[in-house]
Amino acid sequence: MTVLSAELAFAGGRWVEGVEIRHEGGAIRSVKRVRGAGRGRILLPGLVNAHTHLELTWLDGLVKPAPFTEWASRLMEERAKLGPHDLEGSLRDGIGRSVAAGTAAVGDFAWLSQNDALRQSGLRAVSWREALGIAPGRAEDAARRALGFLEKKTSTWSPGLAPHAPYSCSGELYRRLFREARRARIPFATHLSELREELEYLRTGRGPFREMLDRLGRDAGSWSPPRRRPVAYLAALGVLGGATAAHANYLTAPDVALLRRFRSTVVWCPQTHAFFGHPAHPVKRLLNAGVPVALGTDSLGSSPTLDVRDEMRAAVGKGLPLNTVIRMATEFGARALGLRKSGRIAPGWAADFSVIGGGSPQEVLSGPVLDVIVAGRRLKS
Template sequence: MPNALPRPHRPPASLHPPGDAPRAVIARTALTMVPGAAPLDDAAVILAGRRVLDIGPRRLVLRGFCGPTTDLGAQAVLVPGLLNAHSHLELSHLGAHSPSGAGFCAWVAWLMGQNLHALSPAALNAAVAETAGCGVAAVIDIGSRAGPAVAAALGRAGLQGLVCHEFLGWRSLAATGVPPALDAAVGDGLAATVSGHALYSTSPDNLRQGQALCRARGTPFSLHLAEHPGEVELFASGTGEFAALLRGRLLPKGWRAPGRTPTAEALAQGLLGPDTLAVHAVHLSATDVALLANSGATVCLCPRSNARIGVGVADVAALVAAGVPLALGTDSLASNDDLDLWNEVRALLAVHPGLPGSVVLDALTTTPARLLGRAHDLGRLVPGAVGGVAVIPPDLAEALDLGSPGRG
């Protein structure tokens, strides 16, 4: 599957101009994402910044309104501002250099050889602007070096969400927690927390401490899980190319394979629950899918990153059939061509053409909003919501099941 995909149609920049002066946006249809609500035809939304002041049929909403109005045309379909559930914005400077098609181990070896501390403010700002430009309102970002800079860049762009300081390694991090500089950098609409990297790169104690800290802060706990075949082989037998790459680097001396799948190991460590965001989840057995479903964990799909570094395709149909909540993320420019979440949707539908549009829309809005504890003001178009609006690109509007019950 090719990684590079066409750019979507861009809505006018006036959808979210600076300032809080009320303005109206008109569209053919608005999907509020309120359960049970029907699509709104000939719809209008009044916004102040990204805050929704009113939404409904145009004839009612615009009665007496005298502010500026943007008419998006007879084909436009509005949805709530999107949520990108997995990104690594601090790696944005690596976009021009990342390899493609060499396999996961080669990609990891390349990444380990990069200067990951060389944050480029220009690259970071451009990545945040690209994220916002595709209709994203909030981000769950993961990093270990530049959290304060990422939080500041998101804040300047008016984006909300969660900035996670990633626990990596086997040295005790009990006293580390969230760096004070990151806590100080998050402003309105942003929160700070920690995350675990992966079962093979973060000690069980550090993962459990990270999860406990997330629960204390009321934030989700993010973890890369079952991303590639080498990870499965590592936990099953401790052998293989990936195991050889990690020994002497990330794995401590004397580490023993538990003899089970990464998902079963995550469950054994107590890491799966309704507040868990399992990122990638490409290599799952039927039992693994059931474990995720029973735990209530959410899976974040990153199809273009998976394709670029050659780890395979997640069994989305099995996850949907089991009732596993899904979110979508772009991952980083170190493993993707851009940070356009609509391109992620295109890639997802290219390999899962029968995927219900309602599942995709929930993955972009309501599911990550619920995970963030922000279902009241993100992922829905209702008065008081603060995520603004996004426009479904014309080439995707027909592919999504926009008229399904509950997708209003």
């Protein structure tokens, strides 16, 4: 039995002073009040980076702000210069930066890198295997490539499946991967309603996305636009249930209602949101409607850091209460990753903690990272 004490802990959605936690076998056994415990230590449920691309850590500062299709074209040009070994090193760099920033869990979208680094990192993690393929006749090949990376879950790591986005994947590919995710009981995620250009492309089949595909020589085959908004399109395909939706920047009231109805979780990436100059995110409407919203850093191609607390600071700066933001970075993040009994400090829940130096709630965003503990094991001390 291991004992962990803190001057202040965020437990059960509220602040508790003087806490002593006992944990064993990767789970919390007891939480009790102890006067004067753990001076100078703040205990949070493990911070979750619910949407990132760690294999793109090498992009740090390389790609400058631009309209999305220009930015994406530049990213693809740069990525084509690298091989799997380069991306594996970039992934390991991203893991190191994440732990240093106090992160205990990550939801990582992976394209080429293998699963070994994250699986062996000690982080609680989902490796979402990203798939692309807009031409309907190529869905099976794209699905087969993605499924080839699936491996057996461990106590802290799970594979996941992630068709990239409605503008880059056919309905056939979405359905195929959703069925496989349900069959294997693994998380399912996608980029959704991220861009104005996405709305136009799904409505008309034209616009900047069509022009980008033509420039890249990508053949959409027999694909035709669904003439629906992205959220309604995925709902009609039957693939929205329990899905994790990255970004969700452009939502109508019916979109929000569908996300709630299908128990989807949204991941907001505030710094990437600012990088692309999107209008105000609908985070408050989502939370008020009962849709969980987690936080993510996205990649270093569009975000200055892999530090979830930077995203938390940005969210607080947009007027969200600190306690709500902490839940977004812990409890709702765990939900986005499909984690059970994770994201809260309570008996029977996972012994995942981010330990910050300080003694007041405000210092959660500014204090030094003292420790990261996952399943009772210290990753940083």
